[in-house]
Amino acid sequence: MTDTSIQTEIDEIVEEFDFLGDWEERYKYLIDMGKALPGLPDTDKTDLNKVKGCVSQVWLVTGHEGDRLTFQADSDAHIVRGLAALLLRIYSGRTPDEILSVDAREVLKQIGLSEHLSPQRSNGLASMIGRIRGAAGA
């Protein structure tokens, strides 16, 4: 459960990335965020939890805690795992209304990772966001 508001969290993410210089630093940071992600037990890496549209494997598990939605994710690729970690920071532990109030794509644009946003990039990011927002009733 998270105490900071979704907007505060986004502001923090943007600030962290602003502090970083070139793409190499931003990617290192993103990859490290992915490495810090707890990941999923093998029992959760099911076909049902698999995110489609990704050339590497990504799993997303949706849960509930009270009126809030929680998400856990894992991937066998570091960059995708980092992107998943970023999405979880934004969306996990939020109410459906909060989730629907924010488009993570805007955040990725702000932090200079917009190249991952095109659905043709086959990193599954668009599918991940779709799943999360879908769980929130979008």
Add this chain to the structure above:
Amino acid sequence: MTAQSSISPALNVEAIRAEFPILQREINGNPLVYLDNAASAQKPEFVIESVAGVYRASYANVHRGLHTLANETTEEFEKSREDVRRFLNAGSTEEIVFTRGSTEAINLVAHSFCQMCEPGDEIVLSQMEHHSNIVPWRLASEGRGLAIKWVRVTERGELDYEHLAELVNERTRLIAITHMSNVLGTVNNVTRIKQIADDRNIALLLDGSQSAVHLPVDVQALDCDFFVFTGHKLYGPSGIGALYAKRDWLERLPPYMGGGEMIADVYETHVTWADLPHKFEAGTPAIADAIGLGAAIRWMERHDRAAVMAHERALMDRAMAGLADIEGLRVIGTAQDKGAIISFTLDGAHPHDLAQLLDKYGVAVRAGHHCAQPLMRAMGVSATARASFAIYNTPEEADAFVDALKKAASFLI
């Protein structure tokens, strides 16, 4: 080698590069280092202009035309077929069928060949085949009681010839095998395959998608029944390729697709087929692309094939030497006879991560299963990253690849 226009003894790579406009591009602020050639190669101005020239100056539908443009276009189109014949050293242009590429060529052979088989007959494939030399055989053999047998691949990524010898028997009708692996770079020993198959009357199909680009090909010397290749890997247009088949086969095989162009006469009760090779070319072909393929072949023939091969292998050796310094790096495919393709994995890094990070440095490589899932399983990996070299690559680019990979590794591990 067969007749060539103007052979240059040594390769002037800088001059060659200057003929490829796309190589001037920068990617993410770095000069493009294009090492995804096994997937598709870039095109020289000569080919681009040849295709554009068709549309600009002399375009109409081919064959049966009674006006000047139709005659001119048909002439160019058929000249291109002669280019393909010469390139493969086939006996006759009647043995050259234009297709959309290797995939369509294999589908054609699989469909028509399997119709001539009896239940219980067997087709032999290898574990190192591209999906385009697997799936057509599945589709065509299904419901016909045909069995597909798989030749194993050794740890080094060579064909297990002893296993092949065990697999072939009196029910084997055809062996379909890649001439050069798109993942491993392995060049298969066709003489040895022929020896194993011999006196059993087994047809041999060679997938030449890679070999036509990197090795001199002589279908008569290879004595294969079918040879397929595609234009887009050969510095030619996409959407065009060719099938070589021995005349006898083209006469016996039923047509693959029906339509205009492939018929002699159509009655309400029956149809008679056009002469070879048109019997297998239904509909309006990819006219400009076929003419572009001829241009690509003539462009290739300007360069000494042995010099090109030596150049590409030197690039591979240089890159391989650089990769040897990287801890946890495993090269998949270390065959003795190997073309300039390096597939590799790196402990703790996903091939997709490597490809994405290399792209940030301007280096284009491919990552994934490379349309060869049975091979991935046989080699005990789920995916690899792959760098593949072409005529226009330089030693500096091989170094840039290794340097970028070292940086990428430092991010991930």
